[in-house]
Amino acid sequence: MTAVVFIHGTGVREPGFSALAGRVAAGLSALRDGLRIVPYYWGGTHGATLAAGGVSLPAGAGTTRGLAESPGQPDGEDDEDDEDDEEGTAAAWAALYADPYAELALAAAGAVPAAELPPGSVPPEQGLQSRLSALAAQGDAPAAELGPGLARAAGRLAAHPLLGRAAATVDPGDLATLGARSLTARVVADLLDADSPLIPDGDTRDAVTARLAETLGAPPEGTERGLRSLLLHTAGSAASRVVVRRRRALTEAAHPAAGDVLRYLSRGAAVRADLRALVAGLEPPVALVGHSLGGIIALDTLVSAPLPAVRLLVTAGSQGPFLYESGSLPSLDHPAPLPPHVPDWLNLYDPRDLLGYVGAGVFPGRVTDVAVDSRQPFPAAHSAYWANRAVYRHIVERLP
DSSP: OOEEEEEOOTTOOTTHHHHHHHHHHHHHHTTSTTOEEEEEOOHHHHSOOOTTSSTTSOTTTTOOOSOOOOOOOOOOOSOHHHHHHHHHHHHHHHHHHHOTTHHHHHHHHTOOOOOOOOTTOOOTTHHHHHHHHHHHHTTTGGGTTTOSOHHHHHHHHHTOTHHHHHHTTSOHHHHHHHHHHHHHHHHHHHHHHTTOSOOOOHHHHHHHHHHHHHHTTOOSSOSOTTHHHHHHHHHHHHHHHHHHHHHHHHHOTTSHHHHHHHHHHHHOHHHHHHHHHHHHTSOSOEEEEEETHHHHHHHHHHHHSOOTTEEEEEEESOOHHHHHHTTOOTTOOTTSOOOTTSOEEEEEEOTTOTTOOOOTTTSTTTEEEEEOOOSOOTTHHHHOGGGOHHHHHHHHHHOO
8 A cells, every 4th residue: 555645845834734634535535435634734843833922023024026027938838829818817826816806806897987766666776685695694514615605705795885986897798707706806805815736727716706606696608708808908017916815825934834944944854754753653654745845855754764665755846956956955965966765756847836846957867847837827836736636647657
């Protein structure tokens, strides 16, 4: 029986880790029977905390200065037109994650001053408001694949002042579609703000949005119509805001995610020792699967000393190759080669994930880099690997 040790990334704590580990176990087990999934939760014991409650942080430390503010661009697509279209859609969704009401605001901007309705007339937004209220009453179940928050989002949208003005400029079907995209974006944006380790991929996002649009009264024509035309001219600046918001979590010491990186790079020996002890208690063959910093932990552990039971290393959205090239990988100085005892290495990266790097160039012949597209913009792309079926397929195809 193959044992798969899953190693989480930065900032992950309970109960998020158990939910993430459960998702990974389900994704792998759905494609191959008989796997033993072993979670390695290092965050609880070795994760960073602000021991004095954050008194070292100056007032206003939540701001971000000097960060790059442009989302990544994918490459390697066969069809440039398809690539441009997908990039435009990703940029528009990035704008919605930054402001879930952006589309409604653009639609409302074209509204003429409201005239007094004749007696007995129904406001054009009333039908959608009623459906939104009914949707809110169902709780989060209609969008369970996204995560929690649908009921709250639907209630807020039903009462939003932009709804009436937008209803004066678009037909009811299009208004329902705009509303559905707003709901989906609100749920995902809240997950990003909470640094959830579980972010849906683009296919899940689109399927849920289409279902919500029909529930709200839209014809079954898909949900992308008009998305780019309404939002592309604002997508750049809006996407920058959401990128910076998440990058703060990954770069400033005010956040556990950044603290985890700093703590590991300075005091990572205990994390690696615990991983070695965990692997020593497992029957071979063993595969190590690490996300983000978890991939660095796995790589460092394998480089430091042989672990014969481990036959496969899998990293996803990880920075190991970059740390090595920049002289920051604790276990191996550039240009020293990867030791021969390090097993086969599958490195998964999303071209839109600004925190995912490739290894074939710095470790020639030792790393297989595979691009996986979550159809999400950064930063959602960094947490969407475990909602992407292609990720599980690539891993299972290579498991011993």
